[in-house]
Amino acid sequence: MMNMKTFLTWIYNFIWNYNLFTLEEDDYDDTNADPVLFLRKQKYKTRLYITLFTVFLYILFYGSWIKVESETIIISNVTSNIVDELFSEYGQTVSCPCSTNTILYQHFLSNNVTMHPVCSSDFIRKEWIEGLYFSNASQYGIWDFRRVAYSQFELLSRLCLISQKMASQIETDVDNTELVNINLLSSKQIQLEINNTIEFRKNNALGQMISFLNYWHTTIDRTFLVSALGTNWMLRTSFVNNTPNEIFGLGTPYLDINAEQFRQCGNAKVINPAILPSLSIDLSQLTSFWKPDFTSNITIVKGFFVxxxxxxxxxxxxxxxxxxxxxxxxxIDYFPKLNQVFIIST
Known part of the structure; x- marks a missing residue:
């Protein structure tokens, strides 16, 4: 028991007094410092050096021990299920020694672009739009759908065409996008990357469309472009002594049904439902060009406005x-030309 205690005491004293930086006895005279303090600093340096050296050896040993060795495994008839199993077991440490590390989306991606039902219907066809045309459309009241139907469907057709072209361009851009990777990717990761690519393209196209429509809308408002149908501005001529003096423009007045008063374009914008009068009323019998006769038999065209x-x-x-x-x-009843093209049966 005494020998063990003596041995432990010796170990403790050895560690406590161990000094790697011991100087010769004559060298202490050259330092001009207290030998006791100087010796204490040497011991502190020794302990710091040994600690750092031990940590370094541990890191070096641990790094060598955990070094991953690559292993080549040949798998035939690879399926998506096998890929998912390998990814689940080995993660992204699995790599494929392929001859190429890139592949176009079009080689493994199938696109299914769905347009709005209206943009895929007969309502944007040339025959339908031409069937809405009236050479005397400007003679109808500004609330009459026959006045604006042709221009609205023509505009709708053009917007659908732009959308179709943009969708086709997005599809082409996505198909020509390259998937670049040397490591194994799960099907979920590939799907996520594809979805992000498509979403980026869609958002970019949407931004372009919104910018184009805002520019179009601002151009009409700021430059006071006059519609041929007189839906926003009317040209009037002033006379002096029965002689034309000047031509000026007036904002087209629209009846604000809620406020029961007229508001002019340029000063305000009033959105009213599109209306069709009774077919029994002749154009010359219309009582008001600006205000529909709500006491007569009128029909609201659902979902359309003027x-x-x-x-x-x-x-x-x-x-x-x-x-x-x-x-x-x-x-079809109000636009006779449509009967020449479209036949609707129950």
Missing amino acids: TCTSLDALFESTMDCLYEFECVQLL
């Missing part, structure tokens, strides 16, 4: 009429 410009009206439209048989039949 306002200063066809663009503004189309922005507000939900086009509910095009989803109902009775409403589509109503349009």
